[in-house]
Amino acid sequence: QVQLQESGPGLVEPSQTLFLTCTVSGASITSGNYYYAWIRQTAGKGLEWLGRIFPNGGGMYSPSLRGRITISVDQSTNQISLKLSSVTAADTGIYFCARGSRGSYWLHPLDSWGQGTTVTVS
Amino acid sequence: EIVLTQSPGTLSVSPGERVTLSCRASQNVSGKFVAWYLKKPGQSPRLLIYSASTRATGIPDRFSGSGSGTDFTLTISSLEPEDFGVYFCQQHGNSPQVFGPGTKVDV
Helix, strand or coil, X not given: CCEEEEECCCEECCXXXXXXXXXXXXXXXXXXXXXXXXXXXXXXXXXXXXXXEECCEEXXXXXXXXXXXXXXXXXXXXXXXXXXCCCCHXXXXXXXXXXXXXXXXCEEEEEEECCCEEEEEC | CCCEEEECCEXXXXXXXXXXXXXXXXXXXXXXXXXXXXXXCCCCCEEEEECCCEECCCCCCCEEEEEECCEEEEEXXXXXXXXXXXXXXXXXXXXCCCECXXXXXXX
C-alpha cells in the first residue's frame, strides 16, 4: 500500500520561497500509471488544487499560482517536491500531496493522500 | 477553467437523516468526471465518489452520487455520526482539477 509523507520548514518568512517534499513509500514513483498532485487547505479557500506532475515530468499548475510554483520529481529518492516563491500570509495553510491514477485520456481522482504539513508564513 | 459551486454552505442535520448536497459547474464537465471527498479536522480528505456515481473502495452504500453536465449531487441515505465534516466536490478528469468551496455538515 502506497504511503505519502509531506515534510517542510513549518515557518517561512514573507517574500521567501517555500520548499516542501513528499516522500512516497510502498511503491516506486515510476511504476504504474500515476500522477501526483499538491493541494492545500487555507482558511479562506477550503481545498485548493495547486498542480500535478507525471513521473516522467510534465507539470501543470493552477492559473492563480502560475509563475510562482514548480513541482518536480526526483526518481532517485522517490520524492515529489513543491517550490512556491514570493510567499505571503495568504499561502499559510496545510499542504497535502496526493496520488491518482491516469487513464488513457483522463485523470482518475486522488485516492491516496499524505497527512499534510502545516506551513505558516510570518 | 471550470468553477465549481456547492450548496448549501452549511447543513445542520441529525444522525439518521437523509442528506443531499449539490455541486454545480460553470460549464459542462466532460465524462461526468466529478469526485466527492469528505474532510474532517486533522485528517486528510477521503475519496467517496468518482466519475459522478462510482463509490470508491470501502465506501458504504449509504453514499451515492448522481448527475451529469453541470449539476451533480451527493446523497447520504441515512447519516451516521462519523459522516460529519466538510464535503468537497472536484472536477478530476483533467487539469486544473478544481475543488468546490465545500459544504459543512454538522449537528
